Ligand code: ATP
């Protein structure tokens with residue numbers, strides 16, 4: 001059973017039934033943050049991150065030796081069950097071990113205890129897996145693109161989405177670029193949504209070739225931003241809002257308002273140790289997310305895209 005609010009807490013703030021192994025192990029040399037501190041951070045982030053994890057297949061970036069060591073990207077459940085980590089029905093991803101989702105605080109803490117630093121989610125939910133409920137644009141700056149240009153490029157993508165009548169929500173990636181998310185009514189299949197996202201990116205790259213490229217690969221994007229639409233395919237994942245990143249400094253992917261974009265110092269603006277007041281702001285920049293869900297039909301027509 002998930003820990004109840006009333007369950008006694010240990011002096012470390014974690015539920016009394018919860019055991020942390022190697023609590024003092026330093027996972028990030030730059031900050032000195034320990035495994036126990038990371039788990040405590042996830043306990044504090046739980047009310048913010050759990051709504052973003054709800055019902056979505058999740059992939060984990062695990063770092064048993066900290067972020068200087070080898071990282072493991074895990075898309076399927078281990079043989080050993082973890083409390084609070086639900087194995088999804090086999091038919092969601094035939095031919096593989098079961099996908100998993102994180103249902104509650106206990107699941108979040110148990111993957112953190114298994115040395116998970118990052119959580120990545122699918123664009124679809126388990127009960128409607130063939131019709132994604134969001135479209136993701138992952139802005140990946142190439143070499144020589146400074147933060148001012150990234151801010152500018154991010155605004156330009158938003159303007160074009162607005163022209164298509166599409167709502168757009170912004171988050172830092174906690175890395176170099178930004179993530180723009182369009183909330184969808186689950187209606188079209190993966191190929192149609194991914195194909196349309198590619199058409200949007202190709203249009204932007206053709207119209208604003210000094211800003212954007214639609215082709216992946218570091219050499220194509222020197223001085224430009226690759227708008228990665230490949231996050232929209234079946235089985236593809238993007239780092240979850242409020243996930244910590246397994247990079248030196250432990251930045252966090254944070255939902256932001258469009259009016260905040262100019263004030264950000266970079267995509268790694270917030271890290272675990274400067275998150276502070278931001279926890280109170282929480283998901284409010286995305287308060288309109290659910291009621292903004294939209295059908296792509298009109299936007300597809302406007303761009304002359306045949307699903
Ligand atoms: P940045 O802003 O620095 O680009 P990011 O999170 O967008 O940060 P990307 O390199 O653009 O980083 O995205 C990597 C994507 O690939 C993530 O969405 C992740 O879910 C996925 N991914 C990462 N590692 C693996 C892996 N080993 N196998 C499959 N997919 C992976």
Ligand code: MN
Pocket residue numbers: 138139140173177178228
């Ligand atoms: Mn990216």
Ligand code: MN
Pocket residue numbers: 138140228
């Ligand atoms: Mn990318």
